[in-house]
Amino acid sequence: MKTRAATEYALLGVLRGGARHGYEIRHYIEVHLGSTWYVSTSQLYALLKRLEGLGWLQSCVEIQQTRPSKRIFSLTPQGRKAFDAWVLSPAKHVRDLRVEFLAKLFFIKNLRLEGGGALVESQVAVLNSLKEKQVDMQKRVQDGFQKLVLDARIANIECWIVWLRKKANKFVSVK
């Protein structure tokens, strides 16, 4: 199963909580994930089409008298499977923590999924191994700039590890 862009999984996540049409999805994201995520309408409709093509979503049209017709999307079993695998897997890169990982925490909490604590732990483990690599490199590297870059990365990773242990853990464990 090929990995897709995070935005697509976020859409699956919204639909994991129940069938919705495009406009509703947009509204939901704006209200709940607005601090992390932004999806433009044009991208939203394009992604929904793409995800339906992948077989992760299905849709039907609901005709209304007073309003434009709505196309209502819902998860297929494959879509659900893809989302569940994504939401419980740690980010591979530090840069993905700010948005993608936080969104995962949101969905876990919001959908009351199991495994939040384990996700935080495995994310910490990923970061620890990333940190080790950078520390090793820093020992071998001579160039001052490279040392600086590695130093910044290590500091950042450490900061995230502390935060994950202290805050993320609490967030997913409190019911």
Next chain:
Amino acid sequence: MKTRAATEYALLGVLRGGARHGYEIRHYIEVHLGSTWYVSTSQLYALLKRLEGLGWLQSCVEIQQTRPSKRIFSLTPQGRKAFDAWVLSPAKHVRDLRVEFLAKLFFIKNLRLEGGGALVESQVAVLNSLKEKQVDMQKRVQDGFQKLVLDARIANIECWIVWLRKKANKFVSVK
């Protein structure tokens, strides 16, 4: 003067140290900025063309007997001006620190430019004001997830501020 993508300024930065052709630029980036930046060849040649169109670069062809011809690029006064403005301006967003800001530090050091200390200070100031905004928001916000997101951002910003004061400062001040 419209702001361009960071990669374009990085190319200007490489040429700020002397005229070079595409292949040389690639090599230079790989060796010196490899830990931060990657530019694919296809993008490189496209960007050089674009920057020449903007009037920031000029080029001439050097014909060789034993090797393919080289197109040698050099900065125009406008290009130099654009680069110098970029390299001394702090990043507006935290996400730009990891790559763009570090590259600025590299160029300042490598080209022995004045103003590195001031840049670090103004970057700290930008981060402090960003942090204040997030702290204010955190007070007003009710939603648990939004609080968490803001908390992560604040922690990250604080981490960068400490690092900038401790490490970046030294890097640019040591000759």
Next chain:
DNA sequence: GGATTCATGTAAGAGGTTACATGATTAT
């Protein structure tokens, strides 16, 4: 004889962005 270096690109696609288009309904 085979890999690497030198040197330039094109083509196709991924994953976005902003701006534009439409048109009725409901709230102020």
Next chain:
DNA sequence: ATAATCATGTAACCTCTTACATGAATCC
């Protein structure tokens, strides 16, 4: 009256990526 809400999209563009193309020269 006019602004916001409901609801769907298209078109054009931007930045960057991967894969492909070419072809001589030199190193091992």
